[in-house]
Amino acid sequence: MNERSSKRRTKVLASREVVFASALQAFAELGFHGASMRDIANRAGMSLSNLYNHAPSKSDLLVELLKTANYNHLSETEWAVSAAGPKAVDRLEMATRAYVNYILQHPLEALVAHTELRYLDNDARKRLVIARDRLEAIFENIVQEGVRAGEFHTPYPDDVARNLLSMCAGIAEWYRPDGPMTRDQIAEQFAHYAVRLVEQH
Amino acid sequence: MNERSSKRRTKVLASREVVFASALQAFAELGFHGASMRDIANRAGMSLSNLYNHAPSKSDLLVELLKTANYNHLSETEWAVSAAGPKAVDRLEMATRAYVNYILQHPLEALVAHTELRYLDNDARKRLVIARDRLEAIFENIVQEGVRAGEFHTPYPDDVARNLLSMCAGIAEWYRPDGPMTRDQIAEQFAHYAVRLVEQH
Numbered sequence: 001m002n003e004r005s006s007k008r009r010t011k012v013l014a015s016r017e018v019v020f021a022s023a024l025q026a027f028a029e030l031g032f033h034g035a036s037m038r039d040i041a042n043r044a045g046m047s048l049s050n051l052y053n054h055a056p057s058k059s060d061l062l063v064e065l066l067k068t069a070n071y072n073h074l075s076e077t078e079w080a081v082s083a084a085g086p087k088a089v090d091r092l093e094m095a096t097r098a099y100v101n102y103i104l105q106h107p108l109e110a111l112v113a114h115t116e117l118r119y120l121d122n123d124a125r126k127r128l129v130i131a132r133d134r135l136e137a138i139f140e141n142i143v144q145e146g147v148r149a150g151e152f153h154t155p156y157p158d159d160v161a162r163n164l165l166s167m168c169a170g171i172a173e174w175y176r177p178d179g180p181m182t183r184d185q186i187a188e189q190f191a192h193y194a195v196r197l198v199e200q201h
Numbered sequence: 202m203n204e205r206s207s208k209r210r211t212k213v214l215a216s217r218e219v220v221f222a223s224a225l226q227a228f229a230e231l232g233f234h235g236a237s238m239r240d241i242a243n244r245a246g247m248s249l250s251n252l253y254n255h256a257p258s259k260s261d262l263l264v265e266l267l268k269t270a271n272y273n274h275l276s277e278t279e280w281a282v283s284a285a286g287p288k289a290v291d292r293l294e295m296a297t298r299a300y301v302n303y304i305l306q307h308p309l310e311a312l313v314a315h316t317e318l319r320y321l322d323n324d325a326r327k328r329l330v331i332a333r334d335r336l337e338a339i340f341e342n343i344v345q346e347g348v349r350a351g352e353f354h355t356p357y358p359d360d361v362a363r364n365l366l367s368m369c370a371g372i373a374e375w376y377r378p379d380g381p382m383t384r385d386q387i388a389e390q391f392a393h394y395a396v397r398l399v400e401q402h
Binding site: 165 | 231233234235315316356357364366368370371393
């Protein structure tokens with residue numbers, strides 16, 4: 001690659017970042033149906049036709065955003081769990097801290113993933129739900145392990161993970177970076193709730 | 202009132218119900234920004250100008266819907282608590298069951314209240330947030346009472362109510378009337394979680 005085409009490639013990749021950041025802002029502010037491709041192009045400081053070079057439709061932008069967000073959230077959570085020892089309670093705390101930290105670092109992504117997924121057509125939504133279920137499965141597996149090992153005593157081993165994650169999703173709605181708690185304090189608080197919900201005693 | 206004007210009045214009131222039911226469906230399916238007044242009029246089986254006789258704008262419809270939903274949710278919850286004895290744990294369980302039951306009976310309302318509030322302009326949103334805070338305050342007060350009485354031992358007495366209600370809000374997303382649990386079983390499950398979160402022991 002010569003210098004000129006390398007520069008162009010860098011520029012295209014950079015503008016791809018800008019496109020997705022702009023789409024995320026627009027969806028968070030106006031909702032999927034409220035945001036137009038023109039809004040997104042304006043925020044990205046590019047022409048509408050240039051935006052269409054990046055993404056053939058608004059749905060494609062949302063699918064790409066939610067897919068990336070989900071896989072990043074998944075890998076952060078799995079990575080954290082892989083550092084924990086064999087005890088289910090430690091794994092649950094690590095998973096919860098990492099899951100919450102991701103939301104705290106990407107509150108707009110979490111908000112849009114939570115509220116705009118339902119507007120996608122069936123096929124894309126199904127695939128995204130499957131991807132999201134893999135993330136939930138990390139928690140479900142830890143709960144099952146803990147119950148089998150006699151560490152956890154919840155009477156709801158099949159439901160508790162889903163409900164814990166609903167509680168975490170709420171963070172995206174009330175979190176303010178200038179609020180009274182640091183990110184670590186919030187993550188710690190939710191790890192504490194997680195242990196109470198699975199009834200480790 | 203003669204018979205004819207009484208009939209007309211009944212018809213106007215009935216169509217008001219239809220307008221709000223149609224607006225709720227449209228907002229749940231397409232989002233506040235995605236739904237147009239024409240969509241709502243079509244669903245209600247009336248002309249656009251007739252719809253404007255009921256509500257001057259789409260925002261007014263959403264504000265009215267969320268206001269009514271919130272006050273109904275509030276009164277159901279308060280009413281249930283007023284039947285409980287003095288023990289904080291009983292009050293918390295009663296409040297949680299009633300709160301959850303309302304969501305189970307009005308899942309679209311709960312969904313729209315949860316996801317579309319942020320699209321309203323500042324003044325209406327502020328007033329609705331105040332109304333919603335009154336509902337949250339029922340739970341906050343019970344938690345404070347329980348902590349003072351030595352019944353609850355949560356280290357997060359100021360936050361736990363909000364997080365419990367986030368968990369309840371998630372129900373509107375996964376609940377299916379033909380799912381494996383009855384409404385009472387779901388309400389019972391969440392009352393159980395509530396007691397674990399406040400750490401009654």
